[in-house]
Amino acid sequence: MPVPLAGRGRYGLAMRDLNLKATEYFEAVARLGTVTRAADELGVSASAVSQQIRALEEQFGVKLFRREKRRLILTLDGDRLFQTTGQAFAALRNARSSIARGREMRALTLRTSPSFGVRWLGPRIADFAETAPEWNIRIDATPDFSAFETEAVDLDLRYGGGGWPGLTAECLMHDFVLPLCSPAYLERLRDEAEGPEEMLGRARLIDSVKAFYRWDSWLASNGLVVAGLGQSFRFDRSSMAIEMARRGGGVALDSAVLCLDEIESGELVPMLPQCPVIAFPAYWLVAPPQHFNRRIVKRFHEWIAPEARAHEARARELLGRDCSFAAPDARPQGLLRG
Numbered sequence: 001m002p003v004p005l006a007g008r009g010r011y012g013l014a015m016r017d018l019n020l021k022a023t024e025y026f027e028a029v030a031r032l033g034t035v036t037r038a039a040d041e042l043g044v045s046a047s048a049v050s051q052q053i054r055a056l057e058e059q060f061g062v063k064l065f066r067r068e069k070r071r072l073i074l075t076l077d078g079d080r081l082f083q084t085t086g087q088a089f090a091a092l093r094n095a096r097s098s099i100a101r102g103r104e105m106r107a108l109t110l111r112t113s114p115s116f117g118v119r120w121l122g123p124r125i126a127d128f129a130e131t132a133p134e135w136n137i138r139i140d141a142t143p144d145f146s147a148f149e150t151e152a153v154d155l156d157l158r159y160g161g162g163g164w165p166g167l168t169a170e171c172l173m174h175d176f177v178l179p180l181c182s183p184a185y186l187e188r189l190r191d192e193a194e195g196p197e198e199m200l201g202r203a204r205l206i207d208s209v210k211a212f213y214r215w216d217s218w219l220a221s222n223g224l225v226v227a228g229l230g231q232s233f234r235f236d237r238s239s240m241a242i243e244m245a246r247r248g249g250g251v252a253l254d255s256a257v258l259c260l261d262e263i264e265s266g267e268l269v270p271m272l273p274q275c276p277v278i279a280f281p282a283y284w285l286v287a288p289p290q291h292f293n294r295r296i297v298k299r300f301h302e303w304i305a306p307e308a309r310a311h312e313a314r315a316r317e318l319l320g321r322d323c324s325f326a327a328p329d330a331r332p333q334g335l336l337r338g
Helices: 020-034 035-042 046-062 076-102 114-131 183-192 195-204 215-221 240-244 258-267 288-295 295-319
Strands: 066-068 071-074 106-112 135-141 155-159 167-180 203-207 233-234 250-256 275-288
Touching: 020 035, 020 076, 035 046, 066 135, 071 076, 106 114, 106 295, 114 135, 114 155, 114 240, 114 295, 155 167, 167 183, 167 240, 167 288, 167 295, 183 195, 203 240, 233 240, 240 250, 258 295, 275 288, 275 295, 288 295
Parallel strands: 106 135, 106 155, 203 233, 203 250
Antiparallel strands: 066 071, 155 275, 167 250, 167 275
């Protein structure tokens, strides 16, 4: 029994010994059915293709095609080889196309808080994609801020007080915080109690635990003292607090920016319109200074800035019909919104 040569495997043929050009020509002929069509696709002469097929047959020691009239028909061995080479070359062509598209397309990676991503950015990002079809867009919805020095992120859409060291932060929108509930829930409170403090004492308060303004600070800023506040629900996502309030589950002290559609439709109403809305710069476009020089970042900035200004103007106009506005005495720093 002969001993296999080192590195050649059981059948004496290593991968490096395969004639890859001949294998490519064979796959084209097997797929297209004729030497002429294969030659046209490969950009070579028909005789060059035939020569490579003969070389491959000699290497394998079998016939790969048989000729019937003017067609080439795969033999059993040829079909076995084509099943493998067809899949392999199809995968290579797909990979080549994907790499080529990747070179041609621009990529934009954003990070945003979950509630802002779902309730504000999500319904709008398709409009931006229509204006930039050549871009790949990735959005990570997380309350965690990006570590730009170690993560491949272009921009953060942050909810916060601004002033992040080493980063450029441009305010996109103010936030507007006020107690909100469904009309039916408000009507029930008015039937059961008189005055803001008694109404709050009977209400189920919905608490967004990552919001800037919690019930205790809001009560203090409005000079309200409520003995025995109602049992509260606590959520780490504003979207959950807003949805519960919309469904009549209680009163949410939350962002009108995130639920402006529900306020406009009347699904949510200010519980105490006599108490001023807290307005403060809260939604920021944040990145290292050099990121703002990137062409893709500039283009996204040009799109989102007017969108944010229009939304803020709409919120001010809508809330101003029933409420007044008050800027906070002190702006909290570094908190996250879920």
